[in-house]
Amino acid sequence: MKPFLASLLESSLHSFPKLSSTHCHAIKHGYITDVYxxxxxxxxxxxxxxxGHAHNLFDEMPHRDTVSWNTMISGYTSSGKLNNAWCLFTGMRRSGSDADGYSFSRLLKGVASAKRFDLGEQVHSLVIKGGYESNVYVGSALVDMxxxxxxxEDAFEAFREISEANSVSWNALIGGFVQVRDVETAFWLFGCMEMMMMDDGTFAPxxxxxxxxxxxxxxKEVHGKVxxxxxxxxxxxxxAMVRSYADCxxxxxxxxxxxxxxxSKDLITWNSMLAGFSKLEQKDSAFELFIEMLRTRNxxxxxxxxxxxxxxxxxxHQVFGRSLxxxxxxxxxxxxxxxxxxxxxxxxxxxTCAMNDALSLFESLEAKDLVSWNSVLTGLSQKGPSEDAVKFFTYLRSLNTEVDDYAFSAVLRSCSDLATLQLGQQVHALAIKSxxxxxxFVASSLILMYSKCGVIQNARKCFEKISSTHSxxxxxxxxxxxxxxxxxxxxxxLFSQMCNQNVKLDHVTFTAVLTACSHSGLVQEGLKLLRLMEPVxxxxPRMEHYAAAVDLLGRAGLVKEAKELIESMPLSPDPMVLKTFLGVCRACGEIEMATQVANHLLEMEPDDHxxxxxxxxxxxxxxxxxxxASVKKVMKERGVKKVPGWSWIEIRNEVCAFNAEDRSHPLCEEIYLMVEDLTQEMKWFETDNEFDEQASLLDVNHS
Structure with missing residues (x-):
């Protein structure tokens, strides 16, 4: 009869009606009292x-053995219910049933998933007391925990206690050093491991x-071993290899x-390749791959x-984005x-006009999370006007919604754009409190805020507090x-210190350093860095690096060299590079060359003012x-209008925004009267200076 029940149980898996029917069959024929x-x-x-039904049966069992307890403990740990498993393990020990290697290994699996180091230490002491520390299964579970x-370090010590480590033990230990991103130790262990023991659990982490x-x-060496x-x-x-090659x-x-x-590709393979194209900004390849996924019905x-x-x-990409x-x-x-x-x-x-679409989508979203709020806050910070970002941040806090590092970073960048030191200091205080x-990210935004507000000393203090993190x-x-x-x-x-301290460099690092060279006239230093970017x-180099280098040469009056740099670029210059060069030509009075660049720009961006x-x-x-007059006429014919500039001023913790000929402020009459008075004073000051200069020249001539 037992084989018949066993076959019934196998056929009843994942079907509650069949399983409960088999259970009833066992009760009816009196087999349920048999522990097996x-x-x-x-x-x-x-x-x-x-x-739930398993626990009811467990409570009704007249006789339980170690297998009964282990089955329940295993079920709860697999379901992520460590507290239930821990209560059963405690009850098991109190009932006089001896915990075995399977009990410890299954319980340690739950402890590892929950990352309950305090409970893990207690289990480890019981493992030692029971003499199971050299057991390969228990030892591997301890290493994993x-x-x-x-x-x-504790994982390594537990590993050394195992009498004969297997691939599971090695993989658990290597996985630990991978988790803390200790590349050197992880690959040292990989080198010590026998090749016959290596499997997907070794390579993937x-x-x-x-x-x-x-x-x-x-x-590539790891790929060779594979x-x-x-x-x-x-x-x-x-x-994992597709993702790693893309990351590299x-x-x-x-x-x-x-x-x-x-x-044999699965969905993760396709998604990994898609993410790789996206990360490396190969947008056309990403679009083609996505369309292929749709066509092949993956x-x-x-x-x-x-x-x-x-x-x-x-x-x-607007058309493709809206299609998506x-x-x-x-x-x-x-x-x-x-x-x-x-x-x-x-x-x-x-x-900018698409910001309204973003806001509309945000408002229609029923289940907003922190990312939703932060996305809109970041958008307002980037697209402006920046005072809207500050107002949105204030509104976000009034809702008692969680405010995280991204929100602080975004609002601090708006304070940077507005150059509102007092408001930035208040956000800084709130960031400290939180x-x-x-x-x-918050620290970097604080540094930029204080820098743009002219208080470089405070920026340096913020930097000193966190520079040791190698961020x-x-x-x-x-x-x-x-x-x-x-x-x-x-x-x-600072760039040299980054290199000496092994702080990871990225494309933004070189943009910043090239900008520094440009603003300080360090031409040779900047060009040397540009040349060494790829080989060393x-x-x-990206477009922004070439734009910074063009600006570097232009500020030094080296228009010819700037032109030669653009012509030697491996890629066709984009509008950013050409606009930079146009500014260089204007500053150096190269009207003919500027006209050529401008004509090219007008073909690329005819609607840009x-x-x-x-x-x-x-x-x-x-x-x-x-x-x-001809330029003005073309602008009018094409309907291109100059985007007015904005100015901000902070008065009693309130940010006021103005643009050209703006009369929306309630005190606009008084403001314009003051502007007229200041303009008149500047004219008088200029006249006085000219008179003083002429008088000085007369004195010199008379002498």
Whole structure:
């Protein structure tokens, strides 16, 4: 009869009606009193995740053995219910049942998942008391527990106690050092491990550490071992390798691994490749891959949509981005918070008029999370007017909604743009109160705020408090702060310290340093850095680096050299580079060259007012009135209007904004009267200076 019940239980898995029927059958025929049969029914309930019914049966069992207790403990730990498992383990010991290796290993698994180091230590003491520390299964569970609790030294000691370590033990130990990002120790252990023991559990965690261009050669060595062991078709390894190659900047190698999987790719493979294209700004490749996913009817999840939506970040991608929005609505994902958040961020990065679309989407989203609020706050901070971002931050706090480091960072950047020192100091105080002052993003925003408000000493104090964390964004902010203050040598000194202290450099670092060189006239130093970026620092120059270098040469009056640099660029110059060069030509009085650049810019961006205004001012400076009139005429014909500039002033903790000919302020009459008085005073001052100068010349001539 027992084999018949066993077959019934196997066929009843995951079907409660069948399972309960089999349970009733066992009760009816009196088999439920048999511990073996009860344990089989109990195990079936647990495997089917019917823990409530399993616990009822467990309580009704007249006889329990170690297997009964272990089955329940295993069920609760697998379901993430450590407290229930711990109560059962305590009850097991009180009932006189002896815990065995399986009991300890299953309980330690739950402790590791919950990262309850305090409970783990108690279990470890019981393991030693029971003499199980050399047991490979218990030992591996101890290593895994300490590793996941980030106690890697304790994990290493537990590993040494195992009599014969297996691949599970090695993988758990290596995984611990991977978790704390100790690259050197993780790969030292990898080198000590026998190749026959290596599997996907070994390689997949290690590959997550290889996310820097400087580690690309090491990644290729690991790839070689994967090929030697014949694991190149293991999907978890390949997925991790696609992501690592992309993180190292080698998208061609990532695509080679991706293509090598053929038809065995899973959704993670496709998403990893899509994320790689997106991260490396190969937008066209990302779009093509997404369309291929749609055509081949591959499964597409929320991560797929958020990845491809985040790729649409420029004016040229508006049509594709809005099409994706339509697809999201069609698929019924509009109220999925993460997808809507990605759409909000996408619209924010479109031209200013799309900010209304972002706000509309935000208001229609039912389940807003912190990312939703932060996305809008960041958008208002970036697109302005900046005082709206400050008001939104105040509104956010009034709702008792959690305010995190991103919110503080965004509002501090708005304070920087407004140059409102008093308001920035108040936000700084609030950040200290909320324990966010030491956060790298908040600290970098504080540095920029104080720098733009002219208080470089306070910026340096903020930097000194956090510089030891080796945060790239903080160092970049401080370098840029000194650059804005014309202290190029200090910026270069900080750059040298970054290199000496192994602080990770990125493209923003070089933008900041080149800007510092530009503002301080350090031409040779800046050009040398640009030349060494790719061969020495493994960072490929971007358009912003070339724009900074053009500005560097232009400020030194080296127009010809700036032109030669643009012509030698590996990529066609974008509007940012050309606008910088146009400014250089205007400053140096190179009207003919400026006209050529302007014509090229007008072809690229016919609706942008910058080029028209720059040309108009340049013709005014040269007293070429006909040419200026011609520019004005073209602007009018094309409907291009100059975007008015804004000015802000902080009065009694309130930010007031003004633009040209603005009369919206309630005190505008008094303001304009004051402006007229100040203008008249400046004219008198200028007249007095001219009179004094002429009098001095007469005195000299008379002498």
């Amino acid at each position: 049969i009860s344990n089989r029914v109990l195990d079936s309930y647990v495997k089917s995740d019917f823990l 300490y590793a996941k609790c980030e106690r890697v 290690l590959l997550t550490l290889l996310d820097d261009p400087l580690l690309c050669n090491l990644l 090929l030697m062991l014949g694991l190149e078709k293991e999907i978890t390894i390949c997925n 900047g080698s998208v061609s190698d990532a695509k080679r691994v991706f293509d090598g999987l053929g038809g 499964e597409i999840d929320v991560y797929t949509y958020t990845s491809i939506i985040s790729t649409c970040c420029g004016e040229e 929005h339509c697809l999201v609505i069609k698929k019924g994902l509009k109220q999925v918070t993460s997808v809507s958040n990605a759409l909000i961020s996408m619209y924010i990065q479109f031209p 324990s966010f002052e030491s956060n790298e 790239t964004v903080v160092w970049n902010a401080m370098i840029l702060g000194y650059a804005q203050h014309g202290s190029g040598q200090v910026s270069l000194s 620092y493994k960072i490929q 910058f080029t028209y205004v720059s040309l108009s001012h340049m013709y005014s400076d040269a007293k070429k009135w006909e040419e200026k």
